[in-house]
Amino acid sequence: MSRHETSGHEAKRELFDAFASVAKVLSSGRRAEIVDILAQGERPVDDISREIDQTIANTSQHLQQLLRAGLVKSRRDGTRIYYSLSGTAVSRLWAAVRDVAAEHVAKLDELATSYLGDRSALTTMTRTEVYERIGSGDLVVIDVRPEAEFRAGHIAGATSVTLKELEKWLDELPNDRLIVAYCRGPYCVFADNAVRTLSRHGFKAARLEEGYPEWKEAGLPVEAKTDLPGHDRAS
Amino acid sequence: MSRHETSGHEAKRELFDAFASVAKVLSSGRRAEIVDILAQGERPVDDISREIDQTIANTSQHLQQLLRAGLVKSRRDGTRIYYSLSGTAVSRLWAAVRDVAAEHVAKLDELATSYLGDRSALTTMTRTEVYERIGSGDLVVIDVRPEAEFRAGHIAGATSVTLKELEKWLDELPNDRLIVAYCRGPYCVFADNAVRTLSRHGFKAARLEEGYPEWKEAGLPVEAKTDLPGHDRAS
DNA sequence: CGAGTATTCAACTATCTACTTGAATACGGC
DNA sequence: GCCGTATTCAAGTAGATAGTTGAATACTCG
Numbered sequence: 265m266s267r268h269e270t271s272g273h274e275a276k277r278e279l280f281d282a283f284a285s286v287a288k289v290l291s292s293g294r295r296a297e298i299v300d301i302l303a304q305g306e307r308p309v310d311d312i313s314r315e316i317d318q319t320i321a322n323t324s325q326h327l328q329q330l331l332r333a334g335l336v337k338s339r340r341d342g343t344r345i346y347y348s349l350s351g352t353a354v355s356r357l358w359a360a361v362r363d364v365a366a367e368h369v370a371k372l373d374e375l376a377t378s379y380l381g382d383r384s385a386l387t388t389m390t391r392t393e394v395y396e397r398i399g400s401g402d403l404v405v406i407d408v409r410p411e412a413e414f415r416a417g418h419i420a421g422a423t424s425v426t427l428k429e430l431e432k433w434l435d436e437l438p439n440d441r442l443i444v445a446y447c448r449g450p451y452c453v454f455a456d457n458a459v460r461t462l463s464r465h466g467f468k469a470a471r472l473e474e475g476y477p478e479w480k481e482a483g484l485p486v487e488a489k490t491d492l493p494g495h496d497r498a499s
Numbered sequence: 500m501s502r503h504e505t506s507g508h509e510a511k512r513e514l515f516d517a518f519a520s521v522a523k524v525l526s527s528g529r530r531a532e533i534v535d536i537l538a539q540g541e542r543p544v545d546d547i548s549r550e551i552d553q554t555i556a557n558t559s560q561h562l563q564q565l566l567r568a569g570l571v572k573s574r575r576d577g578t579r580i581y582y583s584l585s586g587t588a589v590s591r592l593w594a595a596v597r598d599v600a601a602e603h604v605a606k607l608d609e610l611a612t613s614y615l616g617d618r619s620a621l622t623t624m625t626r627t628e629v630y631e632r633i634g635s636g637d638l639v640v641i642d643v644r645p646e647a648e649f650r651a652g653h654i655a656g657a658t659s660v661t662l663k664e665l666e667k668w669l670d671e672l673p674n675d676r677l678i679v680a681y682c683r684g685p686y687c688v689f690a691d692n693a694v695r696t697l698s699r700h701g702f703k704a705a706r707l708e709e710g711y712p713e714w715k716e717a718g719l720p721v722e723a724k725t726d727l728p729g730h731d732r733a734s
Numbered sequence: 735c736g737a738g739t740a741t742t743c744a745a746c747t748a749t750c751t752a753c754t755t756g757a758a759t760a761c762g763g764c
Numbered sequence: 765g766c767c768g769t770a771t772t773c774a775a776g777t778a779g780a781t782a783g784t785t786g787a788a789t790a791c792t793c794g
Contacts, residue, residue, distance in 0.1 A: 275614035281528035288526035293516035334603030353599045360595040364588045365521045368569030379510035
């Protein structure tokens with residue numbers, strides 16, 4: 265069974281290697297974490313390295329791999345270099361990876377529970393439920409992601425309340441309205457913890473089932489930092 | 500910057516490693532080819548090994564990796580073992596990978612042209628265009644994939660005409676109706692070649708923009724082999 | 735211009751991966 | 765039960781990959 269014979273086979277191999285190169289760049293857990301973070305909006309290198317708990321040098325190298333593969337782009341602003349996903353197709357790919365894992369990876373539930381804790385006691389709401397009630401005013405939406413992500417873009421009308429600030433805010437939050445917390449996506453801990461804390465203090469609280477990227481992708485209203493044009497440096 | 504410290508970080512690492520394991524299994528061009536084939540329907544090992552031009556042993560090992568990751572399932576029928584995708588989420592993931600590659604991988608156009616040839620002269624039709632005209636009878640739809648794939652499932656009303664058979668069929672095909680050829684997906688050569696051959700012989704011919712998996716995923720009418728239940732062996 | 739900070743580069747190591755080869759196992763038909 | 769075919773297993777090798785460390789580059793601010 266000889267390989268490398270006809271140019272047709274060779275060309276097919278190369279084409280599918282190119283498809284595979286896209287998957288390959290997502291085949292490291294650390295790069296997956298990076299994509300999950302960048303799905304929230306652009307971030308500088310040192311910020312990302314802290315989030316994924318890796319050295320700056322290592323984080324930088326992961327980012328270059330993502331750059332070379334075309335999944336992210338970078339722009340310089342003064343001394344900092346901001347990375348961001350190169351398009352919504354990348355967000356959709358990341359969601360597709362999570363979907364397959366959720367459906368077909370045997371031990372995923374176990375790993376998710378080990379990271380997120382028991383979710384059975386938490387009330388959840390879908391995008392549409394939140395969107396429909398957000399106008400009526402009987403709902404308070406809080407964004408519990410790191411502030412940088414809130415600044416890069418958030419659900420229209422949401423307030424930034426990080427977990428550290430949450431304790432201080434307990435006096436100011438309304439007792440008579442439902443508080444909906446959201447964060448990065450279906451496997452993000454922040455919202456879970458916020459809802460647990462709020463429930464413990466007697467508030468009515470729920471978690472948005474998914475996160476900001478899915479809300480934005482669905483075309484629901486957001487408030488986003490306008491990307492400064494002309495500074496981009498594509499892959 | 501110490502790693503492996505809090506159990507929270509450890510659990511997050513493991514969760515994202517699990518997501519990454521899904522991408523990892525698609526990070527080989529040969530496994531990507533396998534998924535592209537299995538998206539058409541179930542196939543036995545030796546069949547797949549011929550398609551991807553690899554030894555049976557190597558193909559088997561790739562299939563086990565896909566199996567372990569949960570992307571495919573297998574069932575035994577006598578002496579043969581048939582592999583198939585474990586769900587539609589996997590098809591969607593494969594499509595998402597191709598989309599990202601098409602949009603963001605720099606040299607993809609070049610590789611695609613090198614494999615498929617110049618497509619600028621080929622007429623293409625979308626799913627909906629074909630579906631709307633398929634009933635009116637002024638259209639002949641031919642399936643130019645290997646016959647095994649046609650047998651596993653095809654567009655309702657399509658006829659199987661492999662490239663080898665095409666020359667013989669030239670007398671029987673109608674001169675007054677548009678002939679639409681389709682195959683595996685947007686990067687499949689068979690339909691391109693069929694349309695070129697037909698055009699050269701004076702037929703009106705067009706290529707369906709995408710392939711059978713996308714048609715099926717869109718919920719359009721298909722004729723598929725009913726999956727024998729009770730014989731499945733999940734991941 | 736010089737100091738300070740953010741990021742990238744380069745060299746190195748331990749581990750993993752794809753593919754090969756040859757043998758082992760599992761089933762169907764006689 | 766034995767033979768032929770389909771598939772898997774096991775061992776080996778060349779090449780790739782993630783992470784470390786320390787130095788180099790690129791920009792800002794005084």
